[in-house]
Amino acid sequence: MFYVLLACFGCLSGITAVLFGFGGGFVVVPLLYRMLTASHGADDPVGQSAMHIAVATSTCVMIVNALIATVKHHRARNLIRHYVWPLGGFIGLGAVVGAIAAMxxxxxxxxxxxxxxxxxxxxxxxxxxxxxxxxPAEIGYAGVGLIT
Structure with missing residues (x-):
């Protein structure tokens, strides 16, 4: 039953990502939180850390997607290095501060x-x-979201 629910919410996540430009974390984080607390209980260490696990899982997916998109744009020569590279330090600093605060x-x-x-x-x-x-192109992309 959990796998069917995950598949349904995965489709919903794809649809909202195409229609609104976001969706993965908005759908996946509450779903993972609820599934972890329901399957492990509130007294279990996993249940107590369910929100941390859900947000961390969503963050890992965003990191992988951002890395893939960056590599594709780099190969297509769409990146202007002197604009992009300074952002890396701020992103890294924000990640470290956010991780410490989350712990x-x-x-x-x-x-x-x-x-x-x-x-x-x-x-x-x-x-x-x-x-x-x-x-019309945006409407067509919404149909692709149903499949992915």
Whole structure:
């Protein structure tokens, strides 16, 4: 049953990623959190660390996707090195600071932080000018999201 649920939410994640430009973490983090707490219980160490595990899993997926996209853009010669490379230090510093903060934070703090992040993102998206109709290519990409 868990695998069927994971497959369904994987499809939902693909659809939301194509339609909205995001979706993986928004779908996967709550799903993993709920599945880990349901399967291991609140007293189990895995259940107590469920939010840490869910966010870390989503972060690992983002790192792999960002690396693949960066390599593809580098091969296509779309990157301007003197713009991109300075960002690497700030990304690394943010990763270290975030990891240290996450190790010291309780699962509840991480959970409420994620909820606030969702709220801010939803608010941000609701303020975007939606006056332009969807283009046919975007509608076609949404169909691809169903398959992936």
């Amino acid at each position: 010291g934070a309780s699962s509840e703090v991480i959970r409420y932080g994620f909820i606030v992040y969702l709220g801010v993102t939803i608010l941000d998206l609701s303020l975007i000018n939606m006056s332009e109709p969807a283009r």
